[in-house]
Amino acid sequence: TRRVAAALAAHTPPRRLRVTLSHTAYDVVIGAGLIARAGALLAPVLPQKRVFIVTDATVARLHLPALLESLAATGIGAETVVVPPGEGSKRLAEFGRVTDAMLAAGVERRTAVIALGGGVVGDLAGYAAASVMRGLPFVQIPTTLLSQVDSSVGGKTGINTAYGKNLLGAFHQPRIVLADTGALATLPPRELSAGYAEIVKAGLIGDAALYRWCEQHGPAITGTAPGGADPDLQAEAVLRACAFKAAVVGDDEREEKPSDGRALLNLGHTFAHALEAECGYDGSLLHGEAVAIGLVLALRLSARLGFCDPGLAPRVAAHLESAGLPSSTGMLNRRFQAESLVAHMQRDKKMRDGRLAFVATRGIGAAFTDRAVPREAVMALLAEETG
């Protein structure tokens, strides 16, 4: 049935979502087989029949040949730089290697940069595109579920430094995003589930219908269902999550609103960042896995503060588990200390008067920013979680 579903999905016409910003607008095209049709899809938005592709070694092996073939068939010239897979490539040395490769290739102001890969490639290539000659046209071809539903929409690009993640960067909007859901077929199951956590997050923040739809279809999106993954449901999930993110981003392009804007996208992330920092970004805990645990902690905190029903956290935990995600630190192969987790949050958020800022919720789809969460409430929750 999986093969039949894939064949059917290949015949489902791609869906298009328009992202409208104050100075620009672009389409997110979603569907199976888009990489193989990239030449025709890109031709109308490319200023020049020439592109420079940035990808990582894993994605290059799996998906670069189809992209090169389709560009060549449309008469679009392409050069490529390949970076090592993984978060380690989001650093200044690799950024320098990528921008040097572009300049060595003689890119011009009208040469578009294509990011073919996950969020690492998208952030690195996007920042290179924003910087070389003060800005080259940029195209995103996200190949992980996380990058299709989250990082490819919104225009944030950047790299990490020794002082922290994403501290060098720029806003640089793409001309178009091609989310080829067919590429998800080669993604490791853990990466698929990790990306799914950000879809659940979107529903919990502000789209109750999306969350309920997730409860119905989650395992068929992550492939943990008995029948495996359903490509058509995956495409619908990408569309719904992108539509949500596009609406939030359209309302607060540069994260300038102190509350209710892009800041809401951080639901569960204060906890997640602390867990990731404790694990030392060694790859043992994927961002989406940390987000899954962080979502449940944010719901438990919200219940503790009297904002939402205490039944919500266990309900969401059960759903995340059904989609192949951890829902508590007890499911990980390591122990955490409440004190060190809170210490990370204080450093992260610059606690004021013993109070921390969190995205909390009044229920499914009703998140808000609470800037005055008492440190003790967070401490008590984490003591219970890690105890």
Ligand code: NAD
């Ligand atoms: P990633 O780019 O490292 O990809 C995960 C792994 O999957 C890599 O090993 C990659 O080689 C492999 N891979 C990618 N596509 C594949 C495919 N189709 N088949 C098989 N393997 C494939 O990680 P990610 O989770 O996509 O992105 C994480 C990054 O995104 C982080 O650096 C994070 O900071 C960033 N991010 C950015 C934003 C933003 O708004 N710019 C938002 C969220 C996350």
Ligand code: MG
């Ligand atoms: Mg995230």
